[in-house]
Amino acid sequence: MHTVPTLTGDLSPDEFRAAAHAAVxxxxxxxxxxxxxxxxxxARPGEVRAALPAAPPEHGEPLGAMLRxxxxxxxxxxxxxxxxxxxxxxxxxxxxxxxxxxxxxxxxNANGMLWVTSPAVTELEQVTLDWLRQLMGLGDGWFxxxxxxxxxxxxxxxxxxxxxxxxxxxGKGMAARSDLPRLRVYCSEHAHSSIDKAVIALGLxxxxxxxxxxxxxxxxxxxxxxxxIEADVAAGxxxxxxxxxxxxxxxxxxxxxxxxxxxxxxYDCWVHVDAAYAGxxxxxxxxxxxxxxxxGADSLVVNPHKWLFTPMDCSxxxxxxxxxxxxxxxxxxxxxxxxxxxxxxxxxxxxxxxGRRFRSLKLWMVMRAYGRDGLAERIRHHCELAxxxxxxxxxxxxxxxxxxxxxxxxCFRRVPDGADEAAxxxxxxxxxxxxxxxxxxxxxxxxxDGRYTLRLAIxxxxxxxxxxxxxxxxxxxxxxxxxxxx
Amino acid sequence: MHTVPTLTGDLSPDEFRAAAHAAVxxxxxxxxxxxxxxxxxxARPGEVRAALPAAPPEHGEPLGAMLRxxxxxxxxxxxxxxxxxxxxxxxxxxxxxxxxxxxxxxxxNANGMLWVTSPAVTELEQVTLDWLRQLMGLGDGWFxxxxxxxxxxxxxxxxxxxxxxxxxxxGKGMAARSDLPRLRVYCSEHAHSSIDKAVIALGLxxxxxxxxxxxxxxxxxxxxxxxxIEADVAAGxxxxxxxxxxxxxxxxxxxxxxxxxxxxxxYDCWVHVDAAYAGxxxxxxxxxxxxxxxxGADSLVVNPHKWLFTPMDCSxxxxxxxxxxxxxxxxxxxxxxxxxxxxxxxxxxxxxxxGRRFRSLKLWMVMRAYGRDGLAERIRHHCELAxxxxxxxxxxxxxxxxxxxxxxxxCFRRVPDGADEAAxxxxxxxxxxxxxxxxxxxxxxxxxDGRYTLRLAIxxxxxxxxxxxxxxxxxxxxxxxxxxxx
Numbered sequence: 001m002h003t004v005p006t007l008t009g010d011l012s013p014d015e016f017r018a019a020a021h022a023a024v025x026x027x028x029x030x031x032x033x034x035x036x037x038x039x040x041x042x043a044r045p046g047e048v049r050a051a052l053p054a055a056p057p058e059h060g061e062p063l064g065a066m067l068r069x070x071x072x073x074x075x076x077x078x079x080x081x082x083x084x085x086x087x088x089x090x091x092x093x094x095x096x097x098x099x100x101x102x103x104x105x106x107x108x109n110a111n112g113m114l115w116v117t118s119p120a121v122t123e124l125e126q127v128t129l130d131w132l133r134q135l136m137g138l139g140d141g142w143f144x145x146x147x148x149x150x151x152x153x154x155x156x157x158x159x160x161x162x163x164x165x166x167x168x169x170x171g172k173g174m175a176a177r178s179d180l181p182r183l184r185v186y187c188s189e190h191a192h193s194s195i196d197k198a199v200i201a202l203g204l205x206x207x208x209x210x211x212x213x214x215x216x217x218x219x220x221x222x223x224x225x226x227x228x229i230e231a232d233v234a235a236g237x238x239x240x241x242x243x244x245x246x247x248x249x250x251x252x253x254x255x256x257x258x259x260x261x262x263x264x265x266x267y268d269c270w271v272h273v274d275a276a277y278a279g280x281x282x283x284x285x286x287x288x289x290x291x292x293x294x295x296g297a298d299s300l301v302v303n304p305h306k307w308l309f310t311p312m313d314c315s316x317x318x319x320x321x322x323x324x325x326x327x328x329x330x331x332x333x334x335x336x337x338x339x340x341x342x343x344x345x346x347x348x349x350x351x352x353x354x355g356r357r358f359r360s361l362k363l364w365m366v367m368r369a370y371g372r373d374g375l376a377e378r379i380r381h382h383c384e385l386a387x388x389x390x391x392x393x394x395x396x397x398x399x400x401x402x403x404x405x406x407x408x409x410x411c412f413r414r415v416p417d418g419a420d421e422a423a424x425x426x427x428x429x430x431x432x433x434x435x436x437x438x439x440x441x442x443x444x445x446x447x448x449d450g451r452y453t454l455r456l457a458i459x460x461x462x463x464x465x466x467x468x469x470x471x472x473x474x475x476x477x478x479x480x481x482x483x484x485x486x
Numbered sequence: 487m488h489t490v491p492t493l494t495g496d497l498s499p500d501e502f503r504a505a506a507h508a509a510v511x512x513x514x515x516x517x518x519x520x521x522x523x524x525x526x527x528x529a530r531p532g533e534v535r536a537a538l539p540a541a542p543p544e545h546g547e548p549l550g551a552m553l554r555x556x557x558x559x560x561x562x563x564x565x566x567x568x569x570x571x572x573x574x575x576x577x578x579x580x581x582x583x584x585x586x587x588x589x590x591x592x593x594x595n596a597n598g599m600l601w602v603t604s605p606a607v608t609e610l611e612q613v614t615l616d617w618l619r620q621l622m623g624l625g626d627g628w629f630x631x632x633x634x635x636x637x638x639x640x641x642x643x644x645x646x647x648x649x650x651x652x653x654x655x656x657g658k659g660m661a662a663r664s665d666l667p668r669l670r671v672y673c674s675e676h677a678h679s680s681i682d683k684a685v686i687a688l689g690l691x692x693x694x695x696x697x698x699x700x701x702x703x704x705x706x707x708x709x710x711x712x713x714x715i716e717a718d719v720a721a722g723x724x725x726x727x728x729x730x731x732x733x734x735x736x737x738x739x740x741x742x743x744x745x746x747x748x749x750x751x752x753y754d755c756w757v758h759v760d761a762a763y764a765g766x767x768x769x770x771x772x773x774x775x776x777x778x779x780x781x782g783a784d785s786l787v788v789n790p791h792k793w794l795f796t797p798m799d800c801s802x803x804x805x806x807x808x809x810x811x812x813x814x815x816x817x818x819x820x821x822x823x824x825x826x827x828x829x830x831x832x833x834x835x836x837x838x839x840x841g842r843r844f845r846s847l848k849l850w851m852v853m854r855a856y857g858r859d860g861l862a863e864r865i866r867h868h869c870e871l872a873x874x875x876x877x878x879x880x881x882x883x884x885x886x887x888x889x890x891x892x893x894x895x896x897c898f899r900r901v902p903d904g905a906d907e908a909a910x911x912x913x914x915x916x917x918x919x920x921x922x923x924x925x926x927x928x929x930x931x932x933x934x935d936g937r938y939t940l941r942l943a944i945x946x947x948x949x950x951x952x953x954x955x956x957x958x959x960x961x962x963x964x965x966x967x968x969x970x971x972x
Contacts (some may be wrong), residue, residue, distance in 0.1 A: 019586055020514075020586055024507055026590075027589070045830045046609070047609075054616070077604065080594075081595050093595065095497075097549065107516060109797045109798055117565050119531070119534055120534045120559075120562075124560060135542050171693055173691020173693070193818075193840070194838070203689030205659020207658060311595050328687075331679045335736055343531050356798075361560070365552055367542055367543065371545040374493065374546045445820075
């Protein structure tokens, strides 16, 4: 029974072994010596595509041929998120145990759409997410599920909020109903674009996402939220959800979740906390405050594939009301009926996706490999490095900090004497481009109240003090080089 | 610069190498000897969870400890989708080159949200999907993107259809608008539940998904579609999309796409073809007809993670109107602005997700390893095996085929003389459960016009004639054993 069909291009286990062993060695070497690669790819638009045949292969090729293209064409087209000099956006970095988890998951290729289609996929997901809940210091009563991205987690949360209104939008839809007011969602003006996308996709309408003003530290102002909701209620709108953010993308500001929860409760709003980047930092005892008040919320998204060193993709949606998710999404066609239906969690009931790969394995392996103290130590270290970098910026003439350093992101810029806002923007964009083009480190930018701002986001498991120091020397060198030329 | 921070639980590259080499060897061994595992896991509900600590680890553990738990606790909780005796649902099986691709992608951990954040992720996705388009015999002018599941691909297609109505649902939403009629979507009564979920999530309302009657071969009846649309238009509804299916889940029936396209055009409806399982079979020259008429549609979903031997997850959404997808989803906050924005495709613009892992690598490696002829040979072989199995069922007394064998799925059941429908359902459920419990093979079921039906779905890259023969002998043995006892 162990015979395999012998068809064109069949690979022997030994061919796989040889290629996969070589890949493992390459990955270990790559991760230890990523300094030799430019962080941001130097490929020009269309270059990778042009280097590959425009037509598919008629016949199978040996693995060696495609591995040569991998090294010669693909790797030069990669921007190296696992590089310790990656400081752009928010880090996604994959720790060794997470890579091992992905390898094993690919070998099993299990699909956890139903409990029975791989009990371990469903149950390890539950165990792992309960561990993570405990590590972050949240109370009991949270149901967790893994999604691919925070955007999808937030979309699900707002779908549940929409359904919990009791208007049977699931059944009847939203159009041409005299009984249905406009439904409104609230977040701060610094909330992530994923909130906008969710509101748009759900058919609520972008204009019904209300962006609430923030304070001088870019935090949602509770009184502005209250006023916005009250004005909307008076105008006949129905507020359905508020999405405070713990760690906004531009500046990692932290909205006041306890106050938001208090206000939202008064208006029967779902509270979804977007802590995609920063939530896992609550593992660090002195950062536990980040999730203060979250136990009073309805849902929470955190992304282990960001600051918990788990390879892409792994976002976690927690909710206190899994029934609302099921009410929004569950459907049971006959071809998916199983005998264990009623006694088990079937993850297909909590979202759009039916197929579900074994994502918890890598997260479980990362959590076990480092433990609570190892994870906390890494996150704490990143925050220390950010404070050190901010100190260097602060004490150097001609540079300024643009926002408080709440966690591991530093917002800053070069400000030559007498330069106006347009000149400052142009100069900083040029500094960033020069630094990024040199390839030692990679930064991104944002705008704060219209002011161009550089972002140094620390979060890669391989980033050490020396890489941050290098970023600073690269930035200073770029600035003086550009300013000298002018 | 190559120093790594020495923090609690740091792994050396050598520890990773050793564990990953062992994992590679285990995967090769596992895939060659999966016959020793029961296909369907024998775990009882809660068993995996109970075997693991309820609390997270305080300190890091060696990789060896978690690998022992992997083998002792996780693997027994796996239902083996890569097992050649897996005949349930539709197969997801991962070929060796695909596993290798996943390993390399995990090592790189690239995020293709923007072109610049890894040019190779965006461009290899485009190259690979253009190859697949050519292999399936589709014309030029299709834009492809990879999503995690067909459910998400279909959701995106219908979001684009909703936006293309011109009602600015993106901006204004659907509630409380006097200018917006109810929008309706059409599919056959055998369409997949993912269509229902997409319609629900988009806020269109489940009651606005019209299930059109099928013919004696379970294919959507064009005249019934035409009549349904006309009745709706007369009643003031606005038809926006039709979703014909090429290879329905229950019976792999094939809706008449050319006729559907002709009707849909008359009413300005988006046509989204759900070929999640069967579309890739168009690679086989004599099955090219499966996609007849699809070049006239607006979008198409095919899942390489089903019948193209690519590890989970990898679904492909093709569209002729990528602008409609962008219109539905694109948003550009300042922190995602890049210099190359306008000259490159940025995949974040075509859906909800921002983060995007490097899924095309595994598909590219599978396509290269087998080539057109190797892929076609495997798919053709599965269809041959299905016809052979159907022949055995047909010529054996007391069994009956329940639907035409269009591809590699056989619908059949045991029908003892004189048994009524309830007794037949009970008997076949018992046969299936007995076979599945024995663990040599794994089947699932459906109902056709209320009649309980077993499904033998062939599509695993490792399935050979002997495994199908074993399924047949297991089924016959189970039937006689159960009938003897009665």
